[in-house]
Amino acid sequence: EKEKKKRYRNDPTKIQNWQYDEKNDVFTDYQGIEFHFKNYSIRHDQYGQERKFKVYQAVDYFEDPVRQALAQTPSGRQRQVSINNNWLYFKNYARVQLQSDEGKKIYGQRKIEVEPVFADVKAHLRFTRFSVRGLDKVNIEVGLVLMAMNMIKWAREKAH
Known part of the structure; x- marks a missing residue:
């Protein structure tokens, strides 16, 4: 939903809005700084899942100090961006599925x-907030709330 908004599509800081040269595998940001492929990177999230990234690094602009400053972080290192192509593939797949006629129908049922x-x-x-902390206690409290809702439904059916 956020990606459909004009503000998101016109945001020059989003990598999705940068120019991409597929032939040379180069991204160009809104300031004209080129990011060339540097290496592959593998990271593990807090759940132990492996995520693969392509890392792109800004080009050195030694001859132009203004552009060189744009290509560096405030600490003086070259800027880098990481792209997770697997995540982008599945995100696009989900977008296509949601925009199909069947996907719109299923999503509409959610409401x-x-x-x-x-x-x-x-x-x-x-019931607008939990009164306990901890996953186990929250699960118990949710169970009690849902049980109360089911009892209310049962009582309504018995009254008719």
């Missing part, structure tokens, strides 16, 4: 099936 449950919990039970 009918899921959202009212949370609205009922907030409105009828006045």
Whole structure:
């Protein structure tokens, strides 16, 4: 949803809005600084999942001190950007699926099936925040709230 907004599409700081030369594998930012492929990088997130990146580094502009300053970080190192092509592929795949007719229909059902449950919990039970900390305690509290909602539904059915 955020990527559809004009402000996001026109934001020159977003890498998606930079020019990309596929033949030479070079990104050019909004200030004209070129980023050439440097190396591959593998990182592990907090869950131990492996993520692969392509690292691009800004070109040295020794002859032009103004452009050289734009190509460096405030600490004096060359600027770098990391691109996760696997993440971009799946993000684009999800975008295509959501924009299809079937995807729009399924996403539209979310407003009918899921959202009212949370609205009922907030409105009828006045449950707007947890009173405990810790995942186990929160799971128990959610279970109690959902059990209360089911009991309310059961009582309504019995009354009719």
